[in-house]
Amino acid sequence: MSLDGFVAGADQGLDNPLGIGGEKLHRWLFPASEPRHEGDVPAYEHLSLRRGAYVMGRNMFGPVRGEWDQDWRGWWGDEPPYHAPVFVLTHYPHDPIEMAGGTTFHFVTDGFAAALDRAKRAAGDREVLIAGGASTARQAFAAGALDEIVLDVAPVLLGSGERLFDGVADPGLTPVDVHGSPYATHIRYRVG
Amino acid sequence: MSLDGFVAGADQGLDNPLGIGGEKLHRWLFPASEPRHEGDVPAYEHLSLRRGAYVMGRNMFGPVRGEWDQDWRGWWGDEPPYHAPVFVLTHYPHDPIEMAGGTTFHFVTDGFAAALDRAKRAAGDREVLIAGGASTARQAFAAGALDEIVLDVAPVLLGSGERLFDGVADPGLTPVDVHGSPYATHIRYRVG
Numbered sequence: 304m305s306l307d308g309f310v311a312g313a314d315q316g317l318d319n320p321l322g323i324g325g326e327k328l329h330r331w332l333f334p335a336s337e338p339r340h341e342g343d344v345p346a347y348e349h350l351s352l353r354r355g356a357y358v359m360g361r362n363m364f365g366p367v368r369g370e371w372d373q374d375w376r377g378w379w380g381d382e383p384p385y386h387a388p389v390f391v392l393t394h395y396p397h398d399p400i401e402m403a404g405g406t407t408f409h410f411v412t413d414g415f416a417a418a419l420d421r422a423k424r425a426a427g428d429r430e431v432l433i434a435g436g437a438s439t440a441r442q443a444f445a446a447g448a449l450d451e452i453v454l455d456v457a458p459v460l461l462g463s464g465e466r467l468f469d470g471v472a473d474p475g476l477t478p479v480d481v482h483g484s485p486y487a488t489h490i491r492y493r494v495g
Numbered sequence: 496m497s498l499d500g501f502v503a504g505a506d507q508g509l510d511n512p513l514g515i516g517g518e519k520l521h522r523w524l525f526p527a528s529e530p531r532h533e534g535d536v537p538a539y540e541h542l543s544l545r546r547g548a549y550v551m552g553r554n555m556f557g558p559v560r561g562e563w564d565q566d567w568r569g570w571w572g573d574e575p576p577y578h579a580p581v582f583v584l585t586h587y588p589h590d591p592i593e594m595a596g597g598t599t600f601h602f603v604t605d606g607f608a609a610a611l612d613r614a615k616r617a618a619g620d621r622e623v624l625i626a627g628g629a630s631t632a633r634q635a636f637a638a639g640a641l642d643e644i645v646l647d648v649a650p651v652l653l654g655s656g657e658r659l660f661d662g663v664a665d666p667g668l669t670p671v672d673v674h675g676s677p678y679a680t681h682i683r684y685r686v687g
Contacts, residue, residue: 306668307660308500458668458684460660468499468652476498476650481675488673488682492650
């Protein structure tokens, strides 16, 4: 999230999937040079923990809107970093896509609650991560589905775009961990 | 600031100077019980450092709008915590108010740049602190007057109110210190 509350810049689209300036939010995650700043390592490791299943919005899965481009298989190459079932919210049915390394994208057309339910059953005792984007995160807040959130606050002002918390009722948040680098401040909150 | 970017709640006024829910932003500063949480102590000590002079907006000085109520002498009792000249931005002239402990409120009607100039001259070699509120902070950003900002991010969503960064162009920010408590996350940024 930018310091002014945006998780994507203005004018998201095929040419600019993160919106104008949106890439500035991810410098901590995709460093311009290796190694990653030590202040970002704990957040990277936490994000990279293996979860039992994931839920993400269709706009996070890809830039295509409307009917599916059958060739699109996500941003992450042949072996996405999930290694688990990923339930993608969409209004357009699509057969599951099985990738290398254990990731299978499942497409769910009957809403957030159904996707979360499927993710929980797939995950068993393991955690379900709501990967994003903003709309999916807001649906998770509205459903009271979150035990914990992690915010990676980039030191940038985008001025416009998609706000993470628009219309989200305060769920009761308690910071439980904070660390950071010049590229982001990482805050983990307990919810409720 | 709230996690959704507000430094005051909606409907600020005489009865509710911080706006609806605005008091939730200050729990770290005014703890319900002593002692203050150890995670908030460094931010409190940094805020309490003696500066050479201060600039604040009229709405931070008091809840009265329009012509002055000549009895109003600020929120802080007989001995305000500034112990230095405080330059208050206003459209309504007012004689200086000398308080106990070295604080004198000066009222500046010719704009932010003039107030900052007077503050710098009064401060000499010492720091000038832009105390707030949001409008004054935005004028300081627009003037390129800031070397450093401190954000105390409270874990609350206000949903509406006055946004700190509305219309602020990205000045280039680098986090240089972060710490916190269950009540707030304190981030200090170098500007420019």
